[in-house]
Ligand SMILES: Nc1ncnc2c1ncn2[C@@H]1O[C@H](COP(=O)(O)OP(=O)(O)OP(=O)(O)O)[C@@H](O)[C@H]1O
């Protein structure tokens with residue numbers, strides 16, 4: 001069907017509107033003349049740039065404007081009309097404060113006859129301002145890493161006010177974790193933190209809490225593997241009076257209730273018995289729970305952060321962990337990489353803990369470059385806990401004044417021995433050295449820390465190993 005007149009007019013009108021819109025909104029001033037120099041169109045920006053009001057000049061000729069002295073006789077449209085070439089000029093603006101760049105371009109019809117001259121007028125001062133603005137943005141962009149660093153140190157110092165004293169966030173991977181946590185503040189999420197032992201799971205759980213809007217509410221830390229299974233449920237959910245044999249008469253508020261409005265940290269969630277996993281799942285689903293011995297549901301607002309160093313997928317396969325709970329907890333998983341994959345953190349930690357312990361123990365020691373590099377390159381299977389403890393031992397137990405590679409072998413335990421022994425004269429010598437120092441180390445740690453538990457923690461050993469060795473050397 002042929003297009004009707006109405007549709008055609010509507011289409012033309014639309015096209016017209018589009019063209020006027022483009023011309024009027026153009027940041028540059030635009031003037032269109034016909035081949036006789038008659039002004040057919042003048043855009044709104046002309047008034048801003050050169051003080052010519054469009055509807056006062058449309059219909060007049062360039063010659064008219066020259067005659068009354070509004071534009072100079074060498075104005076570019078005038079020149080382009082006679083030269084039939086593109087002409088440009090740079091003139092002082094009317095207020096004499098800046099320059100105006102005008103370019104007139106002739107337009108020829110299909111027969112090569114001059115039809116229009118289009119003149120483009122722009123204020124150089126405005127361009128300059130734009131350029132400065134763009135440059136300022138560029139400078140800002142180039143300063144971003146610096147700003148990010150300032151921001152990061154602010155976050156770190158804020159966290160220090162919350163009792164997180166040692167916090168090293170240097171490696172890109174750790175920075176990204178902090179940034180992720182910050183970007184999620186305000187969202188109600190459950191977190192699952194995974195990572196090898198000593199990578200900082202417990203620390204990052206606290207960081208999530210302290211950076212959140214729950215920071216002034218309680219942070220309840222429950223290590224699921226440290227509490228006997230039969231007590232875990234009552235610890236978590238609380239109980240009413242006389243609900244089970246041995247229960248306190250007055251009943252007890254559970255940790256979940258204590259965490260109301262705040263955060264509960266379920267550490268080592270992988271060790272939680274299946275029956276309790278179902279109850280946690282229910283709580284995560286509807287935010288309500290019942291105390292033991294009570295039928296009254298209690299509603300709470302608790303952020304749940306769980307952590308594990310076990311592979312939960314394997315636990316699910318083995319049937320010891322509920323898949324549905326895994327998915328519920330897994331709204332956001334934060335995977336903390338091992339220290340060996342965060343070399344910038346490892347280097348910073350060696351320096352940080354070295355400074356910290358030399359000051360704390362008033363030791364005038366210097367760490368040789370070789371020893372420092374050796375330490376940084378050690379894969380630290382015990383991660384941050386191990387790096388911290390090895391530096392503590394190093395400072396505490398070496399006499400100095402300089403601490404060299406050979407001194408490292410003296411403060412290492414079994415699994416560290418290979419790495420640090422490589423530079424000792426030979427393996428047998430290393431064994432003898434180790435033997436004689438082991439007694440010394442264990443004795444000093446026991447004297448310094450007063451208990452086998454604290455001394456074992458400081459040495460990065462488990463308590464039973466410490467106890468056995470201390471007994472062997474007649475220290476306890
Ligand atoms: N980025 C860090 N900067 C400074 N200290 C850290 C950092 N990460 C961890 N630590 C310290 O290292 C020690 C071990 O960290 P944390 O207890 O959080 O590890 P974890 O992953 O929970 O270990 P586990 O699996 O054994 O429970 C703590 O003393 C903690 O404060």
Ligand SMILES: [Mg+2]
Nearest residue numbers: 201202203267
């Ligand atoms: Mg932990």
